[in-house]
Amino acid sequence: MSQAADSAAGPAVGIVANPLAGKDVRRLTSGATPVSDAVKIGAIRRAVVGAIEGGAERVLISGDRARLGERALAGLEVPGSVEVAEPHGWHTGRDSQLAAAQFRDEGVGAIVALGGDGTQRDVVTGWREAPLVPLAVGTNNVFPIPTEATVAGFAAGAVASGHADAAEVTWQAKIIDITAEGSQRAEVALVDVCLVRSAFVGARAIWDLGSVSEIVAAIAEPDSVGLAAVAAAVAPVGRKEPGGIHVGLGCASGNARDLQSYRHIRAAVMPGTYSDIDVAHCEQLRFGQPVTLSGPGVLTLDGEREIVLGRGERADITVNPDGPYVIDVGAAVAAAQRRRYPFGPAVAGR
CATH class of the missing domain: 2.60.200.30 (Probable inorganic polyphosphate/atp-NAD kinase; domain 2)
Structure with a gap:
């Protein structure tokens, strides 16, 4: 991955997937079910498809020791460029922090972050005002939202590409x-x-x-x-x-x-x-x-x-009041679809 943003490369979406999310001690002391790598791999795969469909021409996936990104891309064919970054090697939340900062420097237009509250905090530590779809895949999921990864990726792609106006479909979190x-x-x-x-x-x-x-x-x-x-x-x-x-x-x-x-x-x-x-x-x-x-x-x-x-x-x-810009998934998808399919108003009674 290059160290400077390349505007000619097209709109980009970043995907941060924390391999440790949903596997902490609270899973052993409560009634929660651990989140397997297979669940995360499937979510990454669907988010990639959605991001390309939403208008992204590049998708950049954070690297990690569990090789979640590489496993998600196995056999997946999509138009555009999809690549996995070199892992930073910490195997802690520091990896997500560094990935978010790297995505910012690479000119990424929106991030899909898979994880719980801790993972979202790591992403925002790396990029405070990131345009963000926080996808709930952790133990405590107060900040992230339970959304299907396909439409989460689409929303991020729509914002990154400008098919949805970020000023209209995001809100700034505390x-x-x-x-x-x-x-x-x-x-x-x-x-x-x-x-x-x-x-x-x-x-x-x-x-x-x-x-x-x-x-x-x-x-x-x-x-x-x-x-x-x-x-x-x-x-x-x-x-x-x-x-x-x-x-x-x-x-x-x-x-x-x-x-x-x-x-x-x-x-x-x-x-x-x-x-x-x-x-x-x-x-x-x-x-x-x-x-x-x-x-x-x-x-x-x-x-x-x-x-x-x-x-x-x-x-x-x-x-x-100056936290990340959270993407309203429904609003972003609706805005992109209106732009893509500009039908007139429906006729009453039909």
Whole structure:
């Protein structure tokens, strides 16, 4: 793959497929079914077909140690150019971050990202304002949407080629910015940031809610599963609504404010699992309003442990409006079809 965008090569769609998505420890401790490589290979294959049909002339697929892209292309014949990038070799979320940044530099017009909340966060870490179809193939799927890969690819191809106007068929998602003392770089999340009172980072996924003390969520919708479901039970906030929510867990103190907001709830914290949770307080957040979380503990970003805070170390968390541009799949497909098949208005009664 070349290192500079070649405008003469035609409109391009990038496909990021995380081989680790849907295989974390939560699959062993809940009722969820692991997502096999075969499922991902089939989704990549269908997304390629859809992207070419939608108007893309190039499709670039992220490389990985499991060779998902190569296996998806075996025996597939489509017009245009389809290639798999060289794997970056980390076999972690870093691969998805680097693939997204590479796609941006290659002049890709839209990305189809296969994975859960963690994979989508990795893609946005690599390309913050990516035109994105987030395809749900993970354990926690709050941010990505359950869409057939064929039409997801078509929508991305339509946006990349201009057959659908990106300004009309995308919306800009919220993003959570995290600046922690001692961290080498700022981090982001798309759904939630949690403070876990534990220094253990080995298993990155969160499955024991008893150690979670605070949650900052940008998305807390009633049909969420995971830590966002806890916030949604007390103060729902939609993905297109401004701001977010800050929730403190644990028994209420003697403080009058805490006693007034104390709640005992049950929420779907993992697929197939409801848990009892004590909510000590909650606060609605405006865009840009900082929340300071203090150690000792570990910050989880979209359900995965990422940042260790020592005793007295702090992190500032803010929900902001300038995240990725999410492609409305239905709107993009409809816009491309109207342009492709410009029939007049239907005659009433026929």
